[in-house]
Amino acid sequence: MKRTTILLSALLLAAPAAADEFTEADLKRWQAEFQTVVKRGRAAFTDPKLGSNGVVCAQCHPNAANTHPETYPKFQKQLGRVAELWEMVNWCIQNPLEGEPLAADDPRMIALQAYINWERRGAKLAPGKH
Amino acid sequence: MNTLSRRSFLKRGAGAAIGGLLPLSLVEVAFADKRRNFTFAYISDSHIQHIKGNQFVRNWDRGLIRAVAETNLMDPKPDFVMYGGDLAQLGTKAELDHGLELLGALRPHTRFVMGEHDYYLDLGEYWSKLLGPQYYSFDHKGVHFVVLNSILTYDKWINKWSTPEERMNVMAGLDNPLGSPFMVGAKQRAWLKQDLAKVSKDTPVVVFSHSPLQKIYKGWNFWTEDAEQVQALLKPFKQVTVFYGHVHQIQYNQIGNISFYSAMATAWPWPYPATYNQKPSHLPKLTVEMNRADPFFERDATGWQFIDVWSGRATVHYSLPENTPRTVAYNPKTRRPEDTRYQKKRIPPQKHY
Amino acid sequence: MRNMMFAIMLGTAAGMAQAAPPLGLPPVPVPADNPQNPAKVRLGEKLFHDKRFSSTGEVSCATCHQREKVFTDSPLRVSRGIRGLTGTRNAPTVVNAAYMHTLFWDGREPDLEGQAGQPFLNPVEMGLKNYDPILEVVRSDRQYRKLFKQAFGLEPKQITMRHVVQAIASFERTLVSGDSPFDRWYFGGDEKAMSEQAKRGFKVFLGKGRCVSCHTISQTHALFTDNRFHNLNVGFARIDKDVRELAVAFMQARKKGTSVDVAVLSNKNTSELGRFAVTGEWRDMGAFKTPTLRNVARTAPYMHDGSLETLEDVVNFYDKGGRVEDDDPVNAFQSGGIRPLNLSDDEKADLVAFLEALTSPEYAKK
Numbered sequence: 001m002k003r004t005t006i007l008l009s010a011l012l013l014a015a016p017a018a019a020d021e022f023t024e025a026d027l028k029r030w031q032a033e034f035q036t037v038v039k040r041g042r043a044a045f046t047d048p049k050l051g052s053n054g055v056v057c058a059q060c061h062p063n064a065a066n067t068h069p070e071t072y073p074k075f076q077k078q079l080g081r082v083a084e085l086w087e088m089v090n091w092c093i094q095n096p097l098e099g100e101p102l103a104a105d106d107p108r109m110i111a112l113q114a115y116i117n118w119e120r121r122g123a124k125l126a127p128g129k130h
Numbered sequence: 131m132n133t134l135s136r137r138s139f140l141k142r143g144a145g146a147a148i149g150g151l152l153p154l155s156l157v158e159v160a161f162a163d164k165r166r167n168f169t170f171a172y173i174s175d176s177h178i179q180h181i182k183g184n185q186f187v188r189n190w191d192r193g194l195i196r197a198v199a200e201t202n203l204m205d206p207k208p209d210f211v212m213y214g215g216d217l218a219q220l221g222t223k224a225e226l227d228h229g230l231e232l233l234g235a236l237r238p239h240t241r242f243v244m245g246e247h248d249y250y251l252d253l254g255e256y257w258s259k260l261l262g263p264q265y266y267s268f269d270h271k272g273v274h275f276v277v278l279n280s281i282l283t284y285d286k287w288i289n290k291w292s293t294p295e296e297r298m299n300v301m302a303g304l305d306n307p308l309g310s311p312f313m314v315g316a317k318q319r320a321w322l323k324q325d326l327a328k329v330s331k332d333t334p335v336v337v338f339s340h341s342p343l344q345k346i347y348k349g350w351n352f353w354t355e356d357a358e359q360v361q362a363l364l365k366p367f368k369q370v371t372v373f374y375g376h377v378h379q380i381q382y383n384q385i386g387n388i389s390f391y392s393a394m395a396t397a398w399p400w401p402y403p404a405t406y407n408q409k410p411s412h413l414p415k416l417t418v419e420m421n422r423a424d425p426f427f428e429r430d431a432t433g434w435q436f437i438d439v440w441s442g443r444a445t446v447h448y449s450l451p452e453n454t455p456r457t458v459a460y461n462p463k464t465r466r467p468e469d470t471r472y473q474k475k476r477i478p479p480q481k482h483y
Numbered sequence: 484m485r486n487m488m489f490a491i492m493l494g495t496a497a498g499m500a501q502a503a504p505p506l507g508l509p510p511v512p513v514p515a516d517n518p519q520n521p522a523k524v525r526l527g528e529k530l531f532h533d534k535r536f537s538s539t540g541e542v543s544c545a546t547c548h549q550r551e552k553v554f555t556d557s558p559l560r561v562s563r564g565i566r567g568l569t570g571t572r573n574a575p576t577v578v579n580a581a582y583m584h585t586l587f588w589d590g591r592e593p594d595l596e597g598q599a600g601q602p603f604l605n606p607v608e609m610g611l612k613n614y615d616p617i618l619e620v621v622r623s624d625r626q627y628r629k630l631f632k633q634a635f636g637l638e639p640k641q642i643t644m645r646h647v648v649q650a651i652a653s654f655e656r657t658l659v660s661g662d663s664p665f666d667r668w669y670f671g672g673d674e675k676a677m678s679e680q681a682k683r684g685f686k687v688f689l690g691k692g693r694c695v696s697c698h699t700i701s702q703t704h705a706l707f708t709d710n711r712f713h714n715l716n717v718g719f720a721r722i723d724k725d726v727r728e729l730a731v732a733f734m735q736a737r738k739k740g741t742s743v744d745v746a747v748l749s750n751k752n753t754s755e756l757g758r759f760a761v762t763g764e765w766r767d768m769g770a771f772k773t774p775t776l777r778n779v780a781r782t783a784p785y786m787h788d789g790s791l792e793t794l795e796d797v798v799n800f801y802d803k804g805g806r807v808e809d810d811d812p813v814n815a816f817q818s819g820g821i822r823p824l825n826l827s828d829d830e831k832a833d834l835v836a837f838l839e840a841l842t843s844p845e846y847a848k849k
Contacts, residue, residue, distance in 0.1 A: 046303065053179075053181050053187050053188075054179060054180075054181050054187065055179070055187055055189075058303060058304070058305060059304075059398065060398050060399070060400070060425075061401070062304040062305035062349075062350055062400065062401070062406070063305045063349070063350075063406045063408070065401040065403075065405040065406040066401035066405050066422075075701070075702065077424060077426075077696065077699070078424070078425075078426050078695070078696050079689060079695070080689055080695040080699065080700040080701065081700075081701070081702055082702060092425075094690070094691075095425075095426070095693070096189065096425065096428075119406070119408065120407065121408070122407060122408075123407055130482065188822065189819075192817075192819060195815045196815050196816065198815070199814075199815030199816060200765045200815075202727060203726070203727050203730060203765060203768075205727065205731045424696065426693070426696040426820055427696075427818065427819045427820045428819030428820070428822075429818075429819035430819070449765060449766070450766065451765075451766045451816075451819070452766065452819065455764065455766070
């Protein structure tokens, strides 16, 4: 009995041999990585230097309320076409914040989206909803 | 294609006039006693924000400029203007000076309510120097007006910050978890008690407060910590109305004998607390929400109010440059404030925020 | 011309069927009580060109809305009616007006039928005291009798002004045109249809230029108008100082029965009230309807008072946040959508090139 237990424990503690295996520790670590970026997103969300006039996202969107990330992609009137969340984030940076747009894969853009979605977790997907 | 029929289109055109330019006959219907009925303007939450030098955030400047210009269009002139608080964004001298300069164009006399954005940099020192007491009362045409400073908080919190700027910056973030709940406080409640002792129970009482004097959502300080105690002081009076700012959205409520109406901001709108789906909140069920249209237009979901006071009750006209105007009036039959058009039938924009 | 013929032919062939809309446009809305038919369209066109419907016999609808000028009177700033009397506003194009939700710069009429009836009675346009002269002509003229019979099945004495304006509106509903270089590129998928410069200009239009929110486009068509009213700060300076007195006086006059149509076209100050004159609401103060940008390169000058001569002038005006000169004051009622844009010279030129790509083939300069 004892030998089986030791064998089993050894198997559990060992790094996954197959690519589709991951452990609780992996899950914890990946969540932590994500939360690090969420925190950076919150920092950008409240950063007066994101735009050029000192206005921050959180002024109009406390706790990222009314960003409705679950509705993207959707027809965005201000862009004249169906667009994604990051494009609307850029619209806000350029217009109310009078700043320069970020590339879609700019770490700050990724972080902003991580924060926005995190604050809206649990909302059902509703793509296209105005 | 426009589905408006020709007749209804023409009807809307003729009768849609609002404000002091309403055909007099329409306004007088509500007035019972002409001597005691009057109108005042209520402008709030301009958040004049300094960038550097003599540059201020243009968007917020324009909101206040518009409210002032529209107030000046009122005919007849309103009896006075009440400014609802948060004139400045970070309470600096530059912001208060610039805001007062813009308000200076107002034709009628203006009184002021303190907001947290005006207060927490220097605890109201510059404000009081320019504008006088932070809480006071006055009488006008048979109505007893009280102005409270309802954005105070625990002394311990006020004193724990290393600089005034730090304290102001924390309080300036609506969703900042390091903030502290608003309150009127014991000292002011004591003052209120003895101020109201001189007022007869039949006299209509109108209270101006920046925070809601209710408990709506603590996370964004849509909250007054001692709301129940303040309400208790107002309970003996037959007609009480509370006007409050801070929330940047339309809210109204009836608690016992007290009617509550919020002000819209001239600067920018806030989402309703329910849109933050991680925490519960308690928006008065009575409220039909404001419309949100298109933030491209800077004045979307912003505006100011003019209020008809008749027989001690209020009709609040929300003047909204980019949205359909709203009127919320005390209904003597149901004894509570109601939207005169949408209370029973809401339209899609009012569910979209 | 070809498009209209095509539309009429299709209409004839398919009976009451509507022709397919031009590339870049949605189906033309047709009210249920005024269906299209070829006779009605021919009748409407004849009425549109009839100078007998003016007090001096000089003016017809076509006087201010000439086909060769995309149904405007370019380059006139403001239109001229009987005896050369001038109004206060620039004649909008009739082309694609069928898609408008309201007519006139201030939207005072809800449909083409309503608009058609007003200029006849305006003292600076056709100058008639009432509709009698028109009804006289249409009930007695042999050609008209024939056309009204074909279009509506009416006997002469049954003809009313309602039928007259319905026929004119019917004709106007055939004046739709798209298929511009922009349409062929954006909706037609022809990469070569629009120049590279115009494509850059389109990016400015959607982005830094902040044009698309009022001059709207969508995934399947582009009307280039939101059908709403905005105060841009074009001519408001003339009434800014006295706006309260002017507004109060105007509302009182209106209560006493003054016609909005007459008042706004006869007095430059009253004209500046814009949509406020129609609704009495402060949010409409000095606001005018967003026009379509289709064929804009051919319909100079621009704005409700025709005060901006060229597309470059227009782009500069928007770039400066609603100013001609850098230090012009901006009125308190200006739309929150207008702000200084800080466009580079290249961006401005590109934007103009894009606007020039919105001209339909039938209206292109020969």
